[in-house]
Amino acid sequence: MTTGTDAFVRPRAVAAPAVRLVVVPHAGGSGSVYHPMTRFLPPTWDLLLLDLPGRGRRHAEQPVTDMKALVARVTEDVLAVSDGTPLALFGHSLGAVVASETARSLQDRGTAPLWLGVSGRQAPGIQPAIRLLDPSLSDVEFVRRLTRLGGMPDRLDELPEFRDRFLKVIRSDLRALDSYRPDPGRRPLTGALTVFASTDDALAPAPGAAAWAPETEGAFRRRLFAGGHFHFLGDAFPAFTEAVVAEIREALGTLSSSAATGGREGAY
Numbered sequence: 001m002t003t004g005t006d007a008f009v010r011p012r013a014v015a016a017p018a019v020r021l022v023v024v025p026h027a028g029g030s031g032s033v034y035h036p037m038t039r040f041l042p043p044t045w046d047l048l049l050l051d052l053p054g055r056g057r058r059h060a061e062q063p064v065t066d067m068k069a070l071v072a073r074v075t076e077d078v079l080a081v082s083d084g085t086p087l088a089l090f091g092h093s094l095g096a097v098v099a100s101e102t103a104r105s106l107q108d109r110g111t112a113p114l115w116l117g118v119s120g121r122q123a124p125g126i127q128p129a130i131r132l133l134d135p136s137l138s139d140v141e142f143v144r145r146l147t148r149l150g151g152m153p154d155r156l157d158e159l160p161e162f163r164d165r166f167l168k169v170i171r172s173d174l175r176a177l178d179s180y181r182p183d184p185g186r187r188p189l190t191g192a193l194t195v196f197a198s199t200d201d202a203l204a205p206a207p208g209a210a211a212w213a214p215e216t217e218g219a220f221r222r223r224l225f226a227g228g229h230f231h232f233l234g235d236a237f238p239a240f241t242e243a244v245v246a247e248i249r250e251a252l253g254t255l256s257s258s259a260a261t262g263g264r265e266g267a268y
Contacts, residue, residue, distance in 0.1 A: 007057060007077045009049040011038040017046035019248060020085045022078055024095035024102070025049075026120065026230075027177070028146075028170030030056035033233075040241035048081060050074065052098075054169045063172030067097065067180040074098055075105040082106075088115040088248045093203070093229070094173050096121035097180055100215065103189055112190050115251035116216070117244055119196035120204050120229050123211035124182040128203050139167055146170070149203065149229045189216040192251035196223050196243070198231040219254060221247060 008022075009031045021041070023034045031049025038047055052070070054063035064070040078087070087106075091099030096118035103116045122128050143163075193216040197206040206224055213220045223243055225231045232240035 005080055007051055008081065009035070009051065009057065011035055011047055011049070014044060014046040017085055018042070018044040019088055019252070020046045020048065020081065021088045021090065021244075021248070022048045022050060022081075022099075024074065024089065024091035024099045025052065025055075026091075026093035026095050027173035028055075028166055029095075032056060036237045037241045037244075040238050041245060045245075046085070050077065052173075054172060063169050063176075065172050065175040065179065067101070067176045070098060070176050071101040071105055074102045075109070078102060078106060079109065079111060082111050086252060087111065087113045088117070088251070089113050090117035090244060091119070092232075093120040094177055097124075097177060100124065100189075101182075103191070104186060107187075107189060107191075115192045115194070115248050116189060117194045117196060117247060118212065119232070120198075120201060122204050122208050124180075124215065125184070126208065126211055142167065142171075188214065190218055191216065192219040192221070192247070192254070194221045194223060194247040196225065196232075196240075198225045198227045198229070200226075200228045201231070203229050219251065221250070223247070 019042075023031065023037070025031055025033055031051045034049050041047055051057040052064070053061040053073070064073065078089075089099040089103050091097070100116060100118055103113045106113060193212060195209040195212045197204065197209040199206060209222045209224075225236070225240065225243075227236065
C-alpha cells in the first residue's frame with residue numbers, strides 16, 4: 001500500500017519551502033491533472049499533487065468508497081510531509097470534500113493548515129444540485145453525463161481497458177461522496193478559506209458559495225470565474241493558479257493578525 005510521501009507527485013524539489021501546497025484531485029482524476037500549476041507558482045513553494053487510491057502512483061490499490069476512511073488515509077499522507085512549513089490545501093469537487101475534511105482532521109491533530117481552497121462543490125450539509133451516481137445509468141449514459149460536465153480523459157472510448165478502469169474509479173469516488181455525512185457539531189476551521197465558484201457550474205451553483213462561510217472562524221473569501229464545472233482547465237489554468245497564489249499570500253499576510261481581529265473579507 002502506497003502511503004505518506006510516496007502518495008504524492010512532486011513536480012519539483014524545493015529546499016526549505018516557504019509554503020507547501022497539497023492538491024487533492026476531483027472524482028476519477030489523478031494528481032497529474034494539476035501538474036500545470038507548477039509553472040505559475042512561486043519558486044519557493046513546494047507543490048504536492050496527491051494520488052488517491054486506484055489511480056496514478058496508487059493505481060494498483062482498490063479505490064476507497066467510504067469518505068471517513070478516505071479522509072483518514074489522506075490525513076496520514078499529509079502528516080508524513082508536514083514539518084512546520086506553512087501548509088495549504090486545495091481540492092476540486094470530490095477533492096473539495098476530501099481537502100476540507102482533511103483540514104479539520106489535521107487541525108485536530110495539531111497541524112492546522114493556514115489556508116484551504118475549495119472548488120466545484122456545495123458546502124457541507126447541502127446536497128449537490130445534480131446527483132451523478134445513479135445505479136440505473138448504463139455506462140454509455142453515465143459517460144455522456146460526465147462529458148457534459150467536462151474534464152473527461154481524451155479518447156476514452158478508443159481505449160476500452162482504460163475506459164473500464166476509469167469508470168470503476170469514478171463510480172467508487174462517487175460512492176465515497178454519497179457516504180459523506182458531516183458532523184453538525186464539529187469545530188470550524190481556524191485557517192483562511194477561499195471558495196472558487198464558476199458562473200455555469202451545474203453541480204455547485206455560484207450563489208451557494210456563501211454557505212461555506214460557517215466552515216471557518218478565519219478569513220472567508222470567494223472568487224468567481226466564467227465557465228462550467230472544470231472552468232480552470234486548459235487555457236484558464238494560469239489565471240486560476242495565480243488566483244490560488246494570491247489567496248494563499250493573503251492568508252500568509254494576515255496569519256499573525258487574523259486571530260486577534262476575527263475579520264473576514266469576501267467578494268466576487
